[in-house]
Amino acid sequence: MSRKTPGKTEERHEQRDDLREYRRTQAVKAIHRDGGLCVHCYWFPGRVKEFDHIHHVRGRGTYEREHYTSLLCLCVTCHEAVSAMRSEGKPRHKFQLSLLKVANEHPINSEFQHDIEEQD
Numbered sequence: 001m002s003r004k005t006p007g008k009t010e011e012r013h014e015q016r017d018d019l020r021e022y023r024r025t026q027a028v029k030a031i032h033r034d035g036g037l038c039v040h041c042y043w044f045p046g047r048v049k050e051f052d053h054i055h056h057v058r059g060r061g062t063y064e065r066e067h068y069t070s071l072l073c074l075c076v077t078c079h080e081a082v083s084a085m086r087s088e089g090k091p092r093h094k095f096q097l098s099l100l101k102v103a104n105e106h107p108i109n110s111e112f113q114h115d116i117e118e119q120d
């Protein structure tokens with residue numbers, strides 16, 4: 001039976017903790033960009049509803065996927081609808097990418113400023 005060396009385990013834990021912290025800071029940026037509101041409700045039906053979930057449009061687990069420009073604030077209803085599209089195999093990704101584009105190009109919070117490196 002092979003055992004993992006303590007150094008490798010500690011390194012993995014440190015990497016995991018770093019990713020968790022990065023995930024938190026990026027979620028805060030997405031919430032700030034979206035003004036704490038559900039992006040779908042705000043832009044499409046024209047109603048204002050607070051967000052309940054942070055949705056990862058491109059999946060989870062890597063720094064690129066966790067970046068705030070890949071995250072959407074959604075209410076429970078809209079998040080369930082997006083999840084249902086995924087489970088039914090519908091072409092949700094194109095819709096989500098268009099919603100993400102709107103969220104990033106026209107932030108609900110008019111005072112939101114993208115990171116300097118994002119403005120190239």
